[in-house]
Amino acid sequence: MQALVSLACGLIFGAGLVISDMVNPGKVLGFLDIFGTWDPSLAVVMAAALLVSYVGFRIARQRAHPLFAPKSLWPAKTDIDRRLVIGSALFGLGWGLVGLCPGPALTNLATLAPGVLAFVVAMAVGMIGHDLWQRGR
Amino acid sequence: MTEFTPVSAAIGGALIGLAATLLMLLTGRIAGISGILAGSLRSDDRSWRIAFITGLILAPLVAGLAGYPLPPPQLPASWSLIVGSGLLVGFGTRMAGGCTSGHGVCGLARLSPRSLVATAVFMATAVAVVAVSRHVIGG
Numbered sequence: 453m454q455a456l457v458s459l460a461c462g463l464i465f466g467a468g469l470v471i472s473d474m475v476n477p478g479k480v481l482g483f484l485d486i487f488g489t490w491d492p493s494l495a496v497v498m499a500a501a502l503l504v505s506y507v508g509f510r511i512a513r514q515r516a517h518p519l520f521a522p523k524s525l526w527p528a529k530t531d532i533d534r535r536l537v538i539g540s541a542l543f544g545l546g547w548g549l550v551g552l553c554p555g556p557a558l559t560n561l562a563t564l565a566p567g568v569l570a571f572v573v574a575m576a577v578g579m580i581g582h583d584l585w586q587r588g589r
Numbered sequence: 590m591t592e593f594t595p596v597s598a599a600i601g602g603a604l605i606g607l608a609a610t611l612l613m614l615l616t617g618r619i620a621g622i623s624g625i626l627a628g629s630l631r632s633d634d635r636s637w638r639i640a641f642i643t644g645l646i647l648a649p650l651v652a653g654l655a656g657y658p659l660p661p662p663q664l665p666a667s668w669s670l671i672v673g674s675g676l677l678v679g680f681g682t683r684m685a686g687g688c689t690s691g692h693g694v695c696g697l698a699r700l701s702p703r704s705l706v707a708t709a710v711f712m713a714t715a716v717a718v719v720a721v722s723r724h725v726i727g728g
Contacts, residue, residue: 454616454636454637454640455636455637455640456640457611457612457615457616457637458612458616458618458637458638458640458641458644459640459641459643459644459647460611460644461608461609461611461612461615461616461620461641461644462608462640462641462642462643462644462645462647462648463644463645463647463648463651464604464607464608464611464644465604465605465608465609465620465641465644465645465648465690466644466645466646466647466648466649467601467604467648467651467652468600468601468602468603468604468605468606468607468608469601469605469645469648470601470648470649470652470657470659471597471600471601471604472594472597472598472600472601472602472604472605473591473594473597473598473601474601475649475659475662476591476662476663477662477663477664478591478662478663479591481719482590482591484715484716484718484719485719485720485723486716486719486720487720487723487724488590488719488723488724489590491590491591491592491593492593493591493593493594493595493598494598496595496598496599496602497598497599497601497602497605498602498693498694499599499602500598500599500600500601500602500603500605500606501602501603501605501606501609501694501698502602502606502694502697502698503603503606504602504603504605504606504607504609504610505606505609505610505694505695505698506698507610508606508607508609508610508611508613508614508698509609509610509613509695509698509699511610511614512610512613512614515614517617518613518614518615518616518617519614519615519616520615520616521615521616521617521618522617523617524613524617525617525618525619526619526699527619527686527696527699527701529686529703530701530702530703531703532702532703532706535684535685535686536684536685536686536703536706536707536710537706537707537710538684539680539681539682539683539684539685539686539707540681540685540692540706540707540708540710540711540714541681541710541711541714542677542680542681542684542685543677543678543681543682543684543685543688543711543714544681544710544711544712544713544714544715544717544718545677545681545714545715545718546673546674546675546676546677546678546679546681547674547678547689547711547714547715547718548714548715548716548717548718548719548722549665549670549673549674549677549718549722550664550665550670550671550674550675552662552664552674552675552678553622553678553682553688553689554622554623554626554678554682554688554689554690555622555645555688555689555690556662557675557678558622558626558642558645558646559645559646559648559649560649560659560661560662561646562646562647562648562649562650562653562659563649563659563660563661563662564661565661565662565664567661567662567664567668567671568661568662568664570668570671570672570675571664571671571672571674571675571678572675573675574671574672574673574674574675574676574679575626575675575676575678575679576626576630576679577675577676577679578675578676578677578678578679578680578681578683579623579626579627579630579679579680579682579683580627580630580679581676581679581680582679582680582683582684583627583631583683586683
């Protein structure tokens with residue numbers, strides 16, 4: 453059941469990315485290009501997403517547990533450390549170079565574009581690399 | 590140069606918020622794509638993650654069936670730029686513990702100070718990178 457629900461959620465999420473054109477790197481870079489011809493669309497996307505999830509999460513908080521799972525896995529970390537800041541900076545650096553972040557990159561796999569495949573493989577390697585490095589520390 | 594499209598942006602954003610809400614309400618999980626992908630690469634509770642990612646990839650295909658095919662994205666000509674960017678996004682999102690969906694949507698929706706800092710940092714960095722690449726280097 454969880455897999456079916458997750459599939460549906462992924463579909464809805466992907467539909468949101470496609471309809472808002474967040475799968476289009478040009479659109480994302482247009483938002484980040486505040487010194488150029490600025491396209492505020494991404495801000496509207498985030499505002500709408502935040503509005504809905506803020507209300508949705510408050511509703512979820514009030515339930516004893518999720519409908520199809522024994523408990524909710526709310527993130528537990530609260531400390532703002534160097535890893536958070538440096539990691540975010542590295543992510544922002546990568547994101548600003550091409551205009552792809554994990555969600556849109558995966559969604560774009562549907563286009564079978566070789567560049568997308570290369571990006572996703574590199575992203576996976578980066579993720580595995582980080583996690584292996586962390587485990588070794 | 591892209592045009593401001595507030596209506597489709599709002600609709601799309603609302604759907605993203607809905608997806609995040611449903612995933613939490615129904616399965617108790619955060620719709621943070623970097624975390625979902627990273628977990629699927631290990632053996633961490635794989636099936637729901639692969640299902641979610643499958644949904645993401647199916648979305649444009651469904652859109653195509655409905656008459657709105659997704660064109661291949663415009664990417665830079667340089668393969669090293671694409672690969673370098675991918676590596677940074679992969680490594681950085683893991684180090685930060687989240688990305689635009691995990692921190693930017695879910696984290697901010699929870700009013701998480703950690704996510705506020707993360708989002709501010711990756712937004713500011715990305716803006717700086719675009720400013721340099723488009724207006725200083727003129728790439």
